[in-house]
Amino acid sequence: MYEKDGEKYFVVDSHMHFWDATPENWVKGQEQYAKGWIECFHAYQSLGPPETHWSIEHFEGYSEDDLMSDVFDKGHVDVAVFQPTYLKEWYSEGFNTTEKNGALAEKYPGKFIVNTRFDPRDGDSGLKEFADNVKRWNAKGIKLYTAEWNNGSRGYKLSDPDCYRFLDKARELGIKNVHVHKGPTIWPLDKDAFDVSDVDHAATDFPELNFIVEHVGLPRIEDFCFMATQEPNVYAGLSVVIGGLMYARPKFFAKVMGELLFWVGEDKMTFGSDYGIWEPKWQVEGFVDWDYPSDEFSDYPRVNVDTKKKILGLNAAKLYDIDVPAECQIADQSEPARRDDAELVQGQA
Numbered sequence: 001m002y003e004k005d006g007e008k009y010f011v012v013d014s015h016m017h018f019w020d021a022t023p024e025n026w027v028k029g030q031e032q033y034a035k036g037w038i039e040c041f042h043a044y045q046s047l048g049p050p051e052t053h054w055s056i057e058h059f060e061g062y063s064e065d066d067l068m069s070d071v072f073d074k075g076h077v078d079v080a081v082f083q084p085t086y087l088k089e090w091y092s093e094g095f096n097t098t099e100k101n102g103a104l105a106e107k108y109p110g111k112f113i114v115n116t117r118f119d120p121r122d123g124d125s126g127l128k129e130f131a132d133n134v135k136r137w138n139a140k141g142i143k144l145y146t147a148e149w150n151n152g153s154r155g156y157k158l159s160d161p162d163c164y165r166f167l168d169k170a171r172e173l174g175i176k177n178v179h180v181h182k183g184p185t186i187w188p189l190d191k192d193a194f195d196v197s198d199v200d201h202a203a204t205d206f207p208e209l210n211f212i213v214e215h216v217g218l219p220r221i222e223d224f225c226f227m228a229t230q231e232p233n234v235y236a237g238l239s240v241v242i243g244g245l246m247y248a249r250p251k252f253f254a255k256v257m258g259e260l261l262f263w264v265g266e267d268k269m270t271f272g273s274d275y276g277i278w279e280p281k282w283q284v285e286g287f288v289d290w291d292y293p294s295d296e297f298s299d300y301p302r303v304n305v306d307t308k309k310k311i312l313g314l315n316a317a318k319l320y321d322i323d324v325p326a327e328c329q330i331a332d333q334s335e336p337a338r339r340d341d342a343e344l345v346q347g348q349a
Contacts, residue, residue, distance in 0.1 A: 015272025155193030183215020258300030
């Protein structure tokens with residue numbers, strides 16, 4: 001665990017990956033997309049400190065040893081949550097599958113939580129695969145990529161009837177947490193498929209599920225904030241927010257964090273490094289040291305040690321029922337907003 005100025009931080013990296021984007025895994029005839037995807041990912045890495053940049057060859061296929069060292073030995077992470085992204089239209093064995101993540105989790109007990117995924121366009125066979133994966137890996141969460149291509153389709157919405165069928169199944173299987181990629185696009189996916197409006201529909205209709213919106217809809221931060229503040233079960237996943245903005249765009253980072261803290265609140269924000277785009281070490285250390293850069297941001301909520309402890313780990317630990325050592329807890333961790341908080345007071349409009 002990370003310690004600074006006598007304070008101990010329990011860190012849950014709630015959004016990270018173990019991918020294979022090496023040329024040997026590219027689908028024949030789809031090389032331009034497989035290559036373009038990983039090169040676009042690699043370009044995002046340039047938003048971190050120069051000394052953390054990797055070569056494209058290392059980025060395409062970092063090793064198990066790399067991951068364990070970067071995330072746990074050097075990265076201050078106590079528990080990491082794997083979020084799969086399949087992309088089998090472009091990668092023969094998948095870009096980052098539940099099975100690949102699960103194999104590593106079994107090798108290192110207690111280090112990882114294995115989330116799985118579904119694609120509603122896969123129909124009955126996809127529903128069975130989803131159920132099998134939840135059972136096999138004891139999954140408590142899923143990662144959905146609504147912009148993923150699938151047999152000619154270039155995306156789907158959480159509000160689609162077929163998706164509701166899968167969300168019903170998720171609820172039946174005991175899934176609690178639904179991570180949804182809604183943020184910066186990656187070539188060649190379509191920007192419109194990352195719009196957050198479908199989260200609004202699903203969050204209202206599935207109040208038992210928590211919807212963690214990864215990348216908070218960037219750059220459409222206002223759309224996300226105004227939606228998330230009325231939906232008690234919508235959370236702000238800070239992957240890309242910290243990694244992509246804290247170093248490269250510090251003033252914009254302060255604005256985004258301020259908007260999130262004002263509208264969504266510190267109890268509904270979760271840290272994610274988005275490894276291997278960025279390593280967690282500099283993100284954790286930088287965020288613990290962070291504050292607004294000037295009085296220009298005085299109308300936003302202040303941040304303190306408790307705020308940072310919640311965001312870096314305690315909020316995600318609560319979502320995933322992770323035991324937190326007593327020395328890392330805080331005296332009074334308030335509960336996230338309730339559904340009735342979002343309703344109009346009776347008799348008023």
